[in-house]
Amino acid sequence: MSSTRVPGLDQLVKYGWGVDRKLTQRGEERRTQLMEFAAARFASNGYHPTSVAEIVEGIGVGKGVFYWYFDTKEALLEAILADAQRDLRRKQRAAIADATTPMERIERGIRTSIQWSVTHTDHFRLVQFATTDERFAARVRKGQQVAVQDAATHLTDAMKEGEIPLGDAELLAQLMIGVHTYLVHQVVQGQVEVSDEVVDAAVDFCLHGILGPR
Amino acid sequence: MSSTRVPGLDQLVKYGWGVDRKLTQRGEERRTQLMEFAAARFASNGYHPTSVAEIVEGIGVGKGVFYWYFDTKEALLEAILADAQRDLRRKQRAAIADATTPMERIERGIRTSIQWSVTHTDHFRLVQFATTDERFAARVRKGQQVAVQDAATHLTDAMKEGEIPLGDAELLAQLMIGVHTYLVHQVVQGQVEVSDEVVDAAVDFCLHGILGPR
Amino acid sequence: MSSTRVPGLDQLVKYGWGVDRKLTQRGEERRTQLMEFAAARFASNGYHPTSVAEIVEGIGVGKGVFYWYFDTKEALLEAILADAQRDLRRKQRAAIADATTPMERIERGIRTSIQWSVTHTDHFRLVQFATTDERFAARVRKGQQVAVQDAATHLTDAMKEGEIPLGDAELLAQLMIGVHTYLVHQVVQGQVEVSDEVVDAAVDFCLHGILGPR
Amino acid sequence: MSSTRVPGLDQLVKYGWGVDRKLTQRGEERRTQLMEFAAARFASNGYHPTSVAEIVEGIGVGKGVFYWYFDTKEALLEAILADAQRDLRRKQRAAIADATTPMERIERGIRTSIQWSVTHTDHFRLVQFATTDERFAARVRKGQQVAVQDAATHLTDAMKEGEIPLGDAELLAQLMIGVHTYLVHQVVQGQVEVSDEVVDAAVDFCLHGILGPR
DNA sequence: AATGAATGAGCTTTCATTCAT
DNA sequence: CATGAATGAAAGCTCATTCAT
Numbered sequence: 001m002s003s004t005r006v007p008g009l010d011q012l013v014k015y016g017w018g019v020d021r022k023l024t025q026r027g028e029e030r031r032t033q034l035m036e037f038a039a040a041r042f043a044s045n046g047y048h049p050t051s052v053a054e055i056v057e058g059i060g061v062g063k064g065v066f067y068w069y070f071d072t073k074e075a076l077l078e079a080i081l082a083d084a085q086r087d088l089r090r091k092q093r094a095a096i097a098d099a100t101t102p103m104e105r106i107e108r109g110i111r112t113s114i115q116w117s118v119t120h121t122d123h124f125r126l127v128q129f130a131t132t133d134e135r136f137a138a139r140v141r142k143g144q145q146v147a148v149q150d151a152a153t154h155l156t157d158a159m160k161e162g163e164i165p166l167g168d169a170e171l172l173a174q175l176m177i178g179v180h181t182y183l184v185h186q187v188v189q190g191q192v193e194v195s196d197e198v199v200d201a202a203v204d205f206c207l208h209g210i211l212g213p214r
Numbered sequence: 215m216s217s218t219r220v221p222g223l224d225q226l227v228k229y230g231w232g233v234d235r236k237l238t239q240r241g242e243e244r245r246t247q248l249m250e251f252a253a254a255r256f257a258s259n260g261y262h263p264t265s266v267a268e269i270v271e272g273i274g275v276g277k278g279v280f281y282w283y284f285d286t287k288e289a290l291l292e293a294i295l296a297d298a299q300r301d302l303r304r305k306q307r308a309a310i311a312d313a314t315t316p317m318e319r320i321e322r323g324i325r326t327s328i329q330w331s332v333t334h335t336d337h338f339r340l341v342q343f344a345t346t347d348e349r350f351a352a353r354v355r356k357g358q359q360v361a362v363q364d365a366a367t368h369l370t371d372a373m374k375e376g377e378i379p380l381g382d383a384e385l386l387a388q389l390m391i392g393v394h395t396y397l398v399h400q401v402v403q404g405q406v407e408v409s410d411e412v413v414d415a416a417v418d419f420c421l422h423g424i425l426g427p428r
Numbered sequence: 429m430s431s432t433r434v435p436g437l438d439q440l441v442k443y444g445w446g447v448d449r450k451l452t453q454r455g456e457e458r459r460t461q462l463m464e465f466a467a468a469r470f471a472s473n474g475y476h477p478t479s480v481a482e483i484v485e486g487i488g489v490g491k492g493v494f495y496w497y498f499d500t501k502e503a504l505l506e507a508i509l510a511d512a513q514r515d516l517r518r519k520q521r522a523a524i525a526d527a528t529t530p531m532e533r534i535e536r537g538i539r540t541s542i543q544w545s546v547t548h549t550d551h552f553r554l555v556q557f558a559t560t561d562e563r564f565a566a567r568v569r570k571g572q573q574v575a576v577q578d579a580a581t582h583l584t585d586a587m588k589e590g591e592i593p594l595g596d597a598e599l600l601a602q603l604m605i606g607v608h609t610y611l612v613h614q615v616v617q618g619q620v621e622v623s624d625e626v627v628d629a630a631v632d633f634c635l636h637g638i639l640g641p642r
Numbered sequence: 643m644s645s646t647r648v649p650g651l652d653q654l655v656k657y658g659w660g661v662d663r664k665l666t667q668r669g670e671e672r673r674t675q676l677m678e679f680a681a682a683r684f685a686s687n688g689y690h691p692t693s694v695a696e697i698v699e700g701i702g703v704g705k706g707v708f709y710w711y712f713d714t715k716e717a718l719l720e721a722i723l724a725d726a727q728r729d730l731r732r733k734q735r736a737a738i739a740d741a742t743t744p745m746e747r748i749e750r751g752i753r754t755s756i757q758w759s760v761t762h763t764d765h766f767r768l769v770q771f772a773t774t775d776e777r778f779a780a781r782v783r784k785g786q787q788v789a790v791q792d793a794a795t796h797l798t799d800a801m802k803e804g805e806i807p808l809g810d811a812e813l814l815a816q817l818m819i820g821v822h823t824y825l826v827h828q829v830v831q832g833q834v835e836v837s838d839e840v841v842d843a844a845v846d847f848c849l850h851g852i853l854g855p856r
Numbered sequence: 857a858a859t860g861a862a863t864g865a866g867c868t869t870t871c872a873t874t875c876a877t
Numbered sequence: 878c879a880t881g882a883a884t885g886a887a888a889g890c891t892c893a894t895t896c897a898t
Contacts, residue, residue: 024878026878027878030878044348045348046262046346046347046348048260048262048263049262049347051870051871051872052871052872052873053870053871053872061879061880062879062880062881063872063873063874063879063880063881063882064874064875064878064879064880064881065878065879065880066873067872067873067874068878068879072872072873073871073872073873125346128342128345128346129343129346131342131399131403132260132339132342132343132346133260133263134258134259134260137403141403141405144405145405148405167415168415171406171412171415172415172419174396174397174400174405174406175393175396175397175415175416175419177396178392178393178394178395178396178397178399178400179389179392179393179396179423180392181392181396182388182389182391182392182393182395182396183388183389183392185345185392186388186392189345189351189355191355191358191359191362191388192385192388198385201381201382201385201386201389202389204423204426205386205389205423205424206423208422208423208425208426208427209393209418209419209420209422209423210419211422211427212418212422213422235860236860237860237861238859238860238861240860240861241860241861244861244862265887265888265889266888266889266890267887267888267889275862275863276862276863276864277863277864277865277889277890277891278861278862278863278864278890278891278892279861279862279863280889280890281889281890281891282860282861282862286889286890287888287889287890449881450881451881451882452880452881452882454881454882455881455882458882458883472776473776474690474774474775474776476688476690476691477690477775479866479867479868480867480868480869481866481867481868489883489884490883490884490885491868491869491870491884491885491886492869492870492871492882492883492884492885493882493883493884494869495868495869495870496881496882496883500868500869501867501868501869553774556770556773556774557771557774559770559827559831560688560767560770560771560774561688561691562686562687562688565831569831569833572833573833576833595843596843599834599840599843600843600847602824602825602828602833602834603821603824603825603843603844603847605824606820606821606822606823606824606825606827606828607817607820607821607824607851608820609820609824610816610817610819610820610821610823610824611816611817611820613773613820614816614820617773617779617783619783619786619787619790619816620813620816626813629809629810629813629814629817630817632851632854633814633817633851633852634851636850636851636853636854636855637821637846637847637848637850637851638847639850639855640846640850641850641853666857668857669857672857693891693892693893694892694893694894695891695892695893703858703859704857704858704859704860705858705859705860705861705893705894705895706857706858706859706860706895706896707857707858707859709893709894709895710857710858714893714894715892715893715894
């Protein structure tokens with residue numbers, strides 16, 4: 001009826017500026033269902049080749065449903081990406097919470113990140129794609145910057161405490177993230193099987209890369 | 215009288231199984247022009263959002279011209295990717311040719327790869343995208359497998375000669391490639407400025423990652 | 429919740445395996461409207477020369493409407509042909525129902541067939557065309573086989589009852605159908621005016637052809 | 643150079659008003675080759691679905707060749723149809739030449755016609771198609787009118803001489819032609835095997851149809 | 857005579873989005 | 878909330894025809 005169009009902060013964080021309805025329990029589920037189904041399809045067939053029609057048919061509803069929950073197809077992908085980013089960050093914070101040294105934080109950060117990516121391959125693929133489309137690249141870039149900053153902070157701390165040699169913390173953070181990103185990439189592409197040994201090797205590789213010549 | 219439809223091996227390598235005409239000098243130039251222009255557009259706007267119309271308008275020819283040289287838009291991207299792969303491999307072989315030790319070969323390989331990628335950012339972006347679309351992913355995967363194998367061979371040699379500690383050569387090769395892939399990725403995204411120092415740092419990071427604890 | 433994708437038998441008979449939505453009253457009408465308009469255009473301008481654009485413009489709707497009801501232009505023609513076949517057969521069965529002798533059934537069959545064809549010249553022309561295109565020819569052939577078999581059955585009955593001399597019933601049926609097909613063909617081409625006399629003459633011609641030398 | 647565009651009568655009969663060059667021996671062969679190849683393709687794939695490119699590729703020449711011999715694709719089909727008509731008529735005249743009675747002429751006419759059609763199934767199919775396209779229908783109609791007139795003349799003669807009962811000669815001629823047209827149609831469609839018995843039965847059917855009740 | 861290249865209107869089809877119910 | 882129907886711009890692609898060489 002006369003509901004104001006200005007959403008509260010909580011909703012904004014979750015839904016952005018577009019469709020901003022208060023959703024019922026059922027509505028919430030529908031929205032999630034749409035996002036999950038779409039993420040799967042986007043990941044396997046690609047964002048552009050997947051039509052809105054395909055999505056709504058896939059879950060057996062009319063097109064109206066889609067546009068009830070999302071302003072555009074673009075907004076859907078953005079919501080999926082935002083959701084994923086938020087989830088990963090939350091997991092990472094939890095993992096790091098009770099670590100005592102910077103190096104421990106770094107290691108746990110890497111492990112959590114790898115863990116999350118290989119259990120959310122669809123989202124990993126979507127992020128990969130999003131990078132290649134200017135419409136979404138900015139959002140992803142921002143997320144990656146945050147990740148780099150986080151890692152760099154820990155590296156700087158480690159440098160200060162003399163745990164690792166001084167160096168360009170940000171660059172090292174990027175190289176480190178590069179290692180595990182590519183590793184996950186290969187896993188997603190079916191080129192590598194995940195195992196504790198592989199993850200350990202990757203972590204070792206990074207740590208030695210950071211430590212440099214002893 | 216009737217021209218044989220079986221193309222020679224040379225042509226096959228170059229054009230694949232689709233349109234396989236003998237091209238005149240002029241035709242050869244047009245084909246190249248189309249590929250270059252398209253690569254640029256695909257890289258900046260994305261493959262799907264770039265229409266064939268946009269490409270032909272961009273170089274000021276009729277639509278038919280496009281389909282004279284390529285069977286489909288898909289075939290065009292494949293041709294571009296194949297071309298790029300061939301070019302990179304050629305460059306790498308040349309760079310490695312006169313190296314004397316395995317470690318030298320590895321280092322030169324990494325440097326050449328970074329070099330090539332940052333001077334062919336369009337193609338790098340296209341490869342990124344290609345990975346996210348099953349239609350093209352296979353080709354890219356094969357190319358990357360080759361790169362991994364190449365590097366792994368050199369690592370194995372280095373292990374045999376005792377230059378580096380024994381380990382999973384293939385995995386190390388992948389981690390190494392991961393470092394520079396992500397680095398280039400960041401460069402392409404404008405997050406990092408290339409410089410000799412950055413490249414050196416990346417190479418160092420890899421070498422120490424490989425060498426492990428001394 | 430999720431609607432089953434397996435259409436009921438009724439729908440299958442009517443729509444085939446392609447677009448198989450449940451249509452509303454309005455949708456049903458649109459579908460019919462499209463088929464009728466298209467049949468007329470196909471008949472007068474030819475199937476290939478008639479574009480989908482022409483059809484939708486003709487009934488004043490957007491292009492998407494066409495593809496809402498039919499998978500392809502080809503499917504549309506097939507639907508039209510199937511519809512026509514079904515209608516003719518139904519009419520023929522009704523006409524034959526209360527005939528008492530085989531010869532009466534044959535005569536009524538011929539007359540009904542001529543009658544139907546001259547009042548549905550559009551469909552007759554479409555069948556003519558369909559014969560010349562392998563994509564549609566099979567369907568038409570099957571329909572004609574059925575017609576031949578029907579007539580042959582009656583001829584065989586007549587032979588058994590001694591009403592006509594023994595002979596190759598199927599071949600006679602074909603010749604008989606040939607007579608009226610060509611007659612209708614000439615009518616459709618404007619070479620012959622239909623009249624009771626003409627129809628009577630054709631029927632006589634057939635009957636004498638069948639009876640042979642007394 | 644300064645060759646007049648007004649062709650001689652002979653050439654006109656053969657080539658119509660379009661391309662009217664004096665062809666060399668080789669040119670004559672190319673033209674024939676094009677027509678034969680095109681007739682085969684048109685017959686099997688349809689006129690519209692067969693492209694000029696397909697034709698010239700099929701015989702291994704460039705597109706220029708096609709347009710050297712024919713003004714348009716349409717003109718090609720017309721030339722093929724005209725050729726076929728001329729050939730059939732010539733054969734029929736030869737077959738009838740030494741017949742002594744009208745009925746003999748009729749029978750020979752029918753037999754020749756069936757004979758020609760089953761040995762030129764491609765052309766028969768093309769005529770079938772041509773009927774369904776207004777651009778070509780007129781030409782075919784005229785040819786069929788001639789055939790009907792020819793047959794009707796013989797029937798009229800037969801009536802005058804008391805060989806058959808009086809009746810509408812033209813209509814009978816049409817019904818007669820209908821019988822064998824449909825027969826050939828079924829042969830072309832692979833529904834009937836040609837044999838002397840079948841042809842005899844068809845001829846008998848016609849003769850009895852004409853003779854009516856004795 | 858013949859070729860390879862080019863043209864560009866037009867084709868079939870798709871699809872994000874909107875709307876009446 | 879939800880549906881089926883509709884929109885129409887735009888996509889990929891075809892093809893009869895023309896032209897420079």
